[in-house]
Amino acid sequence: MTINVHYKLTRMSVESDKGSYHQRVFMISPEKTHAEYLDTILAHHQHNANNLLQILIAAQDVHGYIHSDAIDHLSEQMALPRSKIEGVAGFYSFLHLQAAGDYRVLFSDNITDRMAGNIDLMKSLCSQLWVEPGKLSEDGLVCVGTTSCTGMCDQGPGMLVNNIAINHITAERINAIAELIRERVPLSAWPASFFAIEDNIRRRDILLNSQIQPGAALKAMLARGDNATLQEIKTSKLRGRGGAGFSTGMKWEFCRDAAGDAHYVVCNADEGEPGTFKDRVLLNGYADTVFEGMTLCARIIGAKQGFLYLRGEYRYLLPHLQAVLQKRRGQNLLGTSILGHEGFDFDIAIHLGAGAYICGEESALIESLEGKRGTPRNRPPFPVTHGYLNCPTVVNNVETFASTCLITTHGGAWYSGIGTETSCGSKILSVSGDCERPGLYEYPFGVTIAQVLADCGAQDTQAVQVSGPSGVCISADEFNRRIAFDDLATAGAFMIFNQTRDMFEVARNFVHFFAHESCGFCTPCRVGTQLLSNMMDKLADGNGSPYDFTEIEKLNVLLQSTSHCGLGHSACNPVLNTIEKFRPAYDKRLAHKDFIPAFDLDRALSQARQMTGRDDTGAHLESSHESK
Amino acid sequence: MNQNKTFTLDGKTIPYTEGQTIIQAAMAAGEYIPHLCFNPELKAHGSCKLCTVKANGRQTASCTQQPTPEMVVESDTQELNDERRALLQMLFVEGNHFCPSCEKSGDCQLQATAYVLKMMSPHYNQFYPDRPVDASHPEYLLDFNRCILCSLCVRASRDVDGKNVFALSGRGIKSHLIVNAKSGQLADTDFCDADKAAHVCPVGVILKKRVGFATPIGSRSFDELPISATPHPQGACPVCPRSDAATLPPHPKSRGA
Amino acid sequence: MNTPVKPKLRVATTSLAGCFGCHMAILDIDERLLDLLQLVEFDRSPITDIKHCGPCDIGIIEGGLCNAENVHVLREFRANCKILIAIGACAINGGLPAQRNHLSLSSILEEVYHAQHGLVDGFIPNDPELPLPLDKVHPIHEVVKVDYFIPGCPPSGDAIWKVLTDLLAGREPELGHGLIHYD
């Protein structure tokens, strides 16, 4: 076995992995046993079971997968059953229990990546490397596959190599990457330009224009008083920017008033909704503001500990975020007696996700923070009373926290004067798809779709998917609708499709996304998203009939009414929306009058034909019988 | 005690005590709500969704939802039963359920529930997953082909036996049961016949060896009475001698399904 | 009953990848079969010797789809029968034959005709007269629309009787406790 090569390569890739904070902590040497590197990792995470996911991510960095012996050691040292560790590792897409290649290449597979030709690029890479998609090469060198949207839709097609993002992939870049992999060049020696990530801020409003000095909002709060600050946030009518739009002031108040041994602040930076990437830019350019918003919340609800839950795809941001945290500690904006106030103690830890969209759902996120499988909890109770470790917890989106700083410095009345009556302040949109200038656009609430389309240079627009696959798809006759909680509520995704796009394929891509990301906890969503995905594939294969249509509609009702969480509830949305608004895209797939099978009967005989060498007429079946 | 709190279930008044869930109160009153991942002896999970009811007009899992005073709960309606049947059909096509060759047939909660909900076919296309059988243990067999991922064995092993023999791994449609051994084999765990986990599987996954098909057709758990008229299925389960029959709710009259 | 004489309903039955157990169960209707024959006449069925199904009111299919011929027969039934009934576990979910589905067809053929112990010069039969096997066994509703299902391995004669008499009387067939079973 090539254990040594493995170790060498891994070491190089760990060093190259500028996104990894483990890098500085653990210098892996080829001689180290599992016990040795794991003990360093375990010590860093205090052997704490709540850090299991973080420990597994770090352990995987060493070998590219989590070795079975490593699980033994963790199980022993953490006094956790092996079954639990394997159960957790098995949940997350980016964790592997078997060798997964020294180079793990994942193409982002959002519809915008599709439109930019990601599948052909993947095929090209696969053929250059002599591998099949999703299968580890025989020499264990490389595995090429797809992953859900990596949050780089403004600079796609995107990919992750060993969890580090590369964007703007072109045929030339693919050729170069194939060569680099074949030559086993460590990631650190790949051209730096590959790893460049753009912010693409195109329109700034109150938040993106703000230049709040670190500490300014905290000082404003301390001057005004905690209660008065909470009052300002309520006055501002700020509502959550992560999708559900719950009143932030009320959430903080409920949490403050809930009894518990401790209170926690959690910033939701899972940003998994395909087409959304504004949190990435906020964390890159406005990290201080985000952390300061969390600190405001901590003071108000009485929390000593906060977490930023950062999606694994944004791992490259870690060193930067750690540096900002460190700087803030140095400025006495985090730590003990913040800004000299006795008893104002608060710090923030960053937890990484590992490829699971469902961990953006707040209760699944909390499970994941506790080192478990990211399964949504039964609610009630809600996190504000029973969150992290069953203690009162505020979970807010990145943009929400950043906005609280603005409110604290400028006042609630000022904020509520911006936007519309029920939707106050601004909203950052992540614009991607068919337009000249994809990127971030911040507007006061109430902006029309038409305005956004004009600003980003979209032409011949057929449809806009607002708020990602779980949001709504709107057609040209609705472009005068507005971005607002009472019209088009959104977490920020704004994907544009011009007249050349096939809206059926858009919906099919989204359906595949939900099936891939279903956590599997509840029957309707676990099986239903897969069934829906199969049905859409059946239509795509030209085997659709009105029968399948009714089936899809029935499935939708079932998923809506019996699913355990929002993922299952919205899994049928893309199909229903597009059926309603782009019926012709479906009609041409429902060419058959009567039910026909989902699979090709003639192809179902191909193995037998091959084995018997027959090719007579009796060795074939007509796929569809109805024309007779 | 606040025994005077009540809600209505399909028009019948059901008393409940604080902390009880809808299904617990219903069971105590001798009313049947279809369920698979709920077992009165273990913490509720809320994953199979068979027990979905309409509580004040909103659909919710009755095994995790607590009633509120005067709550109007609908359960035995055409709409809900149609949905439950569809959920059952999903469970059937997701695994490999060949009842004629299954030792659990006649004692199986999935099957018995499908009977009362009049499931005539699996309706959807079969997934025919490839799930190997684990026959490593001297006394027990694991036939994962029939696992419905209800996690009752996981909860029993963890919360009652204190062992963690079973766990769920994977995600989405790739979710699957694993056992607590490096080899992945039941024989290499500390699982034993005395475990609660050995006796909670509602379907034919965790099977004691050499006792299969011992009960003649006609005398099996659900041959005579449908599951809807059987108090707690585990109580009638011949392979589950440890359940305490005295604590079971009173036997409701047969509903003549 | 003194209803006016109605034309008899035509019923066809066949066994695809099944064991004829369900047909035996049809015979288990026992003496009621005579009553039934007052009301129906049989088209293609093992009971008659008609080789192809003509226009019928009811088609009853036992067994799943294992090979090309099964598909032809099923399509013939669907094309000719107003009502198609899947009877028994194999027609409904593939049943015993479908337990080969987790193996690849090539490995099965290889095992049976080449590798099996004691075979000398084995070869995979390639006679054009033989129907080719499908790579997976399928229940019939995956290939044609099926109107009713009578589960069981086999269903009881009572269940079959109940469904048929319900249909003959123009009622929606319904089976109560004890009549629906999957084993």
Ligand SMILES: Cc1cc2nc3c(=O)[nH]c(=O)nc-3n(C[C@H](O)[C@H](O)[C@H](O)COP(=O)(O)O)c2cc1C
């Ligand atoms: C399937 C699913 C995925 C979600 N993903 C995210 C996410 O990536 N980021 C986020 O902020 N909220 C996400 N949410 C919403 C969160 O559950 C929660 O409402 C939000 O973080 C609360 O913060 P806010 O009030 O600031 O919006 C998701 C919800 C669901 C149901």
Ligand code: SF4
């Ligand atoms: S709806 Fe889907 S994602 Fe949500 S709990 Fe159920 S299986 Fe998991």
Ligand code: SF4
């Ligand atoms: S587990 Fe139940 S439903 Fe599944 S095959 Fe066995 S008896 Fe049938």
Ligand code: SF4
């Ligand atoms: S083995 Fe049985 S008890 Fe355990 S999860 Fe599967 S079906 Fe449930």
Ligand code: FES
């Ligand atoms: S019994 Fe309630 S969800 Fe399974």
